[in-house]
Amino acid sequence: MLDWRSINTVLLDMDGTLLDLHYDNHFWLDHLPKRYAQVHGLDPKQAQLKLEKEIDAHRGTLEWYCLDFWAEALQLDILAILREIEGRIALRPHTEAFLQGLQQLQKPTFLVTNAHRLGLDHKLEITGIGRWFDDIISSHDYGHAKESEHFWHALRKEVGFDPERTLFVDDNQSVLAAAQDYGIANLLCIRQPDSRGPRREVTDFPAIHHFDEIMALETGATHTGQG
Template sequence: MLHWSEIDTVLLDMDGTLLDLHFDNYFWQYYLPKRWAQTSGISEESAQQQLAQEYTRLAGKIEWYCLDYWCQRLQLPITDLKREIMDKIAMRSDAAVFLQALKQSGRKVVLLTNAHPDSLALKVEQTPLASYIDTRISTHQFGVTKESVVLWQKVQHHLGFNPSRTLFVDDSLPILQTARDFGIKHLLAIANPDSQKASSVITDFPAITDYNTIIADILKPQSS
């Protein structure tokens, strides 16, 4: 599926790719609307509908991922609310062995997430991610999301990676397409980002539901 002998750098999404997306789906679709309804006086159903419409409008934009934006928009302490249910933050069951194999193989491993720095910090606090990752990047430091080729240009300049020898793994097909448009040669989609939902059928990119199926290939000795 992947030509690991041609891969030196691995760029990894966080939510849905290394962490179970269930936490984020639950928070944005159910918990936040519930708490907003409690403080705003509208019904929980109305809160869900209004937020769903706003999520759609902001999809792919930095505001959608920005906790500061939502704090101001809803007049709620978003990070504090996330902490109320942070017991739901968990790594994918197959992520640790995958990350360990990458580390053992000597490849450079970079976390590249659209998550706000406060959300990234909370998840690093709650999981062992930091012990596996060489570099952690929130796209907020560049002011543009992975859905934009501009972000890829900025990250490539920042890290100095070779796009033709780089693998990018994500659960978002639009983001994977943008990475392809930029020139990332090796791409991998995650078909089951949320453990509580069924896997998707993905045909546009190589896709997996279990990292264990590629561990042996990652650890094959590299020919000189």
């Protein structure tokens, strides 16, 4: 059960939670390797393998999410290349209705993302969802990714949330595990962050497909799916 009466603060991830992860997956796995190959005169397959190796080496670190880091490492204008496919940026179903419901219930709601500020601002510009949040926090502001306990200490110092009365929703199970270790009591995972990807089996955390399953209603509690 998810009892909204017991929740004072809501923390929401962005990519794969509020926004369709298809845009990011397409960029990093398909579009960027092609552009990298074109700019540097590489064989497309060779460029893709090289990028996959580089990206995997930094997975889970702040650098993995840092556009400045990749712009320097790859000698590319990453933000310009991101904008080439901005038409793929899209909200996941029921996102705005869910955010509106939280606002009506006067639940303090924070966007908490590993996205670099340049990419974050671009997505906020395209989607307009920034208006629903009390504040927008990038892990780059703290120098630690959400996978690190240092991030959660810094976030609590700034936001002042009570872990026992906080809901955190994310599509990344490593991030959810870090939040769980910190003591956040109400955790939800997104089953299908990429609309064109598989619907995942999630066993370590309660999981939902779309936000209509936990829509904030003044009548009280709603159910969440498990697995």
